[in-house]
Amino acid sequence: MSLKPKVALSNDFLIQLSKLPSSVHTKVMKWAVKFQSDPRSSGINYENINGARDPNLKSVRIDGDWRGIVFKPSSGDVYVLLYVDHHDSAYHWAESRKLAINPVTGAMQLVNLEQVTETVSTDVVTATAPTPVATPLFASLQDRELMSLGVPEDLLTLAKGVHSDAELDAIQSQLPVEAYEGLFLVAAGDTVSQVLNARETRVDKVIDLQDFAAALATPESQSRFVVVSDDETLAAILNAPLAQWRVFLHPMQQKLAVGDRSGPVRVLGGAGTGKTVLAMHRAKWLAENRTKDGQKVLFTTFTRNLAGDVEQNLKTLCGASTLAKLEVRNLDAWVNAFLRTRKLEHRIVYDRKQEGALQAWQAALAVRDTGLDLPDDFYEQELAHVVLAQGITALDEYRMARRIGRGVVLSRAKRDAVWPVFEEYRGQLASRKLKDVDDAYREVAALLAADVEATGKYSAIVIDETQDFGPQALKLLRAMVVRGENDLFFVGDGHQRIYSRHKAAMSKCGIDIRGRSRKLYINYRTTDEIRRQAVALLEGIEVDDLDGGHDETIRYRSLSHGPAPTIVNVTGLESAYGEVAKFLSQWRTADSKAEETLSFCVVASSEKVRDALAQQLQAAGVPTVAITAQSKNTDERGTVYMSTMHRAKGLEFDCVAVVAPSIYVAATEGNANHRQLLYVALTRAKRGALLVLN
Numbered sequence: 001m002s003l004k005p006k007v008a009l010s011n012d013f014l015i016q017l018s019k020l021p022s023s024v025h026t027k028v029m030k031w032a033v034k035f036q037s038d039p040r041s042s043g044i045n046y047e048n049i050n051g052a053r054d055p056n057l058k059s060v061r062i063d064g065d066w067r068g069i070v071f072k073p074s075s076g077d078v079y080v081l082l083y084v085d086h087h088d089s090a091y092h093w094a095e096s097r098k099l100a101i102n103p104v105t106g107a108m109q110l111v112n113l114e115q116v117t118e119t120v121s122t123d124v125v126t127a128t129a130p131t132p133v134a135t136p137l138f139a140s141l142q143d144r145e146l147m148s149l150g151v152p153e154d155l156l157t158l159a160k161g162v163h164s165d166a167e168l169d170a171i172q173s174q175l176p177v178e179a180y181e182g183l184f185l186v187a188a189g190d191t192v193s194q195v196l197n198a199r200e201t202r203v204d205k206v207i208d209l210q211d212f213a214a215a216l217a218t219p220e221s222q223s224r225f226v227v228v229s230d231d232e233t234l235a236a237i238l239n240a241p242l243a244q245w246r247v248f249l250h251p252m253q254q255k256l257a258v259g260d261r262s263g264p265v266r267v268l269g270g271a272g273t274g275k276t277v278l279a280m281h282r283a284k285w286l287a288e289n290r291t292k293d294g295q296k297v298l299f300t301t302f303t304r305n306l307a308g309d310v311e312q313n314l315k316t317l318c319g320a321s322t323l324a325k326l327e328v329r330n331l332d333a334w335v336n337a338f339l340r341t342r343k344l345e346h347r348i349v350y351d352r353k354q355e356g357a358l359q360a361w362q363a364a365l366a367v368r369d370t371g372l373d374l375p376d377d378f379y380e381q382e383l384a385h386v387v388l389a390q391g392i393t394a395l396d397e398y399r400m401a402r403r404i405g406r407g408v409v410l411s412r413a414k415r416d417a418v419w420p421v422f423e424e425y426r427g428q429l430a431s432r433k434l435k436d437v438d439d440a441y442r443e444v445a446a447l448l449a450a451d452v453e454a455t456g457k458y459s460a461i462v463i464d465e466t467q468d469f470g471p472q473a474l475k476l477l478r479a480m481v482v483r484g485e486n487d488l489f490f491v492g493d494g495h496q497r498i499y500s501r502h503k504a505a506m507s508k509c510g511i512d513i514r515g516r517s518r519k520l521y522i523n524y525r526t527t528d529e530i531r532r533q534a535v536a537l538l539e540g541i542e543v544d545d546l547d548g549g550h551d552e553t554i555r556y557r558s559l560s561h562g563p564a565p566t567i568v569n570v571t572g573l574e575s576a577y578g579e580v581a582k583f584l585s586q587w588r589t590a591d592s593k594a595e596e597t598l599s600f601c602v603v604a605s606s607e608k609v610r611d612a613l614a615q616q617l618q619a620a621g622v623p624t625v626a627i628t629a630q631s632k633n634t635d636e637r638g639t640v641y642m643s644t645m646h647r648a649k650g651l652e653f654d655c656v657a658v659v660a661p662s663i664y665v666a667a668t669e670g671n672a673n674h675r676q677l678l679y680v681a682l683t684r685a686k687r688g689a690l691l692v693l694n
């Protein structure tokens with residue numbers, strides 16, 4: 001009995017399929033289903049392609065003039081559907097392509113040899129020009145080292161000819177994603193072994209260059225090829241809207257999404273590097289493979305609207321049985337629900353400026369010792385950064401509290417004199433049936449410590465936007481799931497911390513990530529031009545890695561390019577509106593289908609400005625929708641979304657106009673929070689961005 005052949009699709013095939021007219025699309029899909037079920041069927045006629053550089057590439061007739069290009073090696077039983085087009089274009093595409101196995105990593109790589117020849121010959125012309133040529137960037141690397149980073153054997157000459165970051169960026173589209181990433185990391189100062197260790201890539205294996213079935217199993221291959229083992233898998237892929245992230249993960253995303261990890265994992269990555277995508281795939285894998293009946297995987301994040309967005313996306317990624325094992329809820333909603341099950345009726349205070357909390361705070365300040373001569377905001381900061389953050393509930397604890405970074409030194413006598421304000425605040429809140437959110441986290445964590453049933457409910461917790469969780473929230477997350485394999489999976493980015501009081505070190509909250517910390521570098525969302533501008537806003541700001549160490553931005557790169565963001569200074573809201581309207585109309589004029597294809601968002605620094613701009617847009621006949629905590633779907637076309645900077649976190653749009661006070665860009669340390677808000681806002685844009693400073 002012969003085994004069923006292995007059939008795979010390439011990302012190029014799916015991209016090409018999505019561009020075909022719908023009548024052809026349907027025919028190709030039907031044909032692909034037949035092909036998947038039996039690629040050796042006598043009805044499929046594999047034609048050789050004259051002049052093809054790779055004899056394993058064959059043409060197959062799909063319908064009329066339409067041809068598929070299939071990789072069918074002479075040995076083994078692997079078939080890869082690579083491309084589809086009209087006869088001549090398909091043949092032309094195939095003539096210069098070669099599919100080969102990287103001799104060091106074992107990954108399958110598709111190379112366009114025509115482009116290689118062109119680029120190399122251009123380099124030769126440059127090299128013979130009279131101007132002195134700098135040393136090539138990767139001159140010190142051996143061929144084997146270059147290939148271990150992912151450079152295909154056929155592209156070694158191309159990689160060796162790179163002299164600068166700009167030249168590397170110019171050949172990015174010709175390189176497999178792992179090769180481009182490996183090269184820019186080395187160009188940024190990493191050693192090859194640092195890159196390989198971080199990737200968990202073994203390069204000591206003997207690679208069989210003819211074993212394409214084995215090659216398809218590597219995470220690198222899976223970033224561009226997907227094996228379709230049955231009709232259902234194929235239909236699910238062909239019928240889903242084309243969104244690469246559903247099927248093709250970056251090799252690091254793939255590695256982290258599947259398999260067991262011995263304890264908590266932390267994944268860092270700048271804006272748009274696919275952290276949420278990874279977190280969703282991880283949650284799916286855990287639900288499907290490591291969750292007993294009766295248990296669930298909790299996917300949590302900071303804001304409610306982001307949880308709604310993730311929930312929508314998970315519905316398109318997972319089948320019903322997987323969804324039944326997934327719970328998506330922002331942490332505050334989870335805490336509220338838990339308190340209700342315990343019949344604890346306190347309302348939680350998220351914003352101390354809100355009515356009840358404000359009154360409580362004013363009453364607390366009234367008992368302060370005026371002889372100390374400390375300003376009101378000292379007490380506010382002390383409450384947030386020391387008392388609530390560290391969960392201090394008694395004077396004895398406050399006397400011993402760490403107050404690093406607080407500026408003012410407090411003697412024991414002063415601490416004794418300050419403490420009554422905080423005690424009074426809690427008392428005032430309690431008399432109003434209110435509880436500060438950090439205290440609520442702490443108390444729920446304590447309740448869970450004695451509740452085996454509640455902690456056994458989850459097989460794992462996946463946490464997005466970790467940078468916005470303070471120490472008490474992290475301790476609560478630790479308490480919500482039993483310690484063990486795969487228990488906690490955190491993704492986050494310190495550059496995007498927009499609630500500065502929430503800075504926390506995971507290790508101090510009982511979360512040990514040693515040996516399980518990874519990073520994503522490729523920005524899939526934002527053009528490199530927008531990314532660079534956004535990163536420039538962070539210049540000089542020290543950013544942490546969520547665990548007490550430092551993080552940096554120099555190693556990130558985007559795969560796409562476009563116009564640089566426009567930055568304009570204006571006076572008054574009317575002028576700001578004028579710039580926003582101009583930006584929207586420019587994008588709409590440039591693309592006649594913009595109304596149906598592009599998503600737009602205006603991000604303002606406050607609700608007041610957001611609403612004022614919305615009113616003006618509506619008056620000009622532009623429909624707008626405000627993003628609120630309840631928003632679930634922000635993907636509609638034909639409308640302009642209106643958001644505050646905080647609400648925009650985690651979301652994305654094709655074109656984003658940001659309106660902020662000009663002081664937000666001031667390059668001072670004290671202004672770090674505003675600059676981080678701008679960073680978050682600008683990096684919501686995929687293609688076009690405008691920054692209006694008012």
Ligand SMILES: Nc1ncnc2c1ncn2[C@@H]1O[C@H](COP(=O)(O)OP(=O)(O)OP(=O)(O)O)[C@@H](O)[C@H]1O
Nearest residue numbers: 244245249250271272273274275276277524525650
């Ligand atoms: N493997 C992938 N292939 C193609 N696109 C991807 C991939 N991973 C992520 N993306 C796309 O990149 C964009 C950013 O992804 P995602 O929202 O997961 O990033 P993020 O790191 O969570 O961003 P942020 O921190 O800014 O919220 C999305 O449009 C997503 O679909």
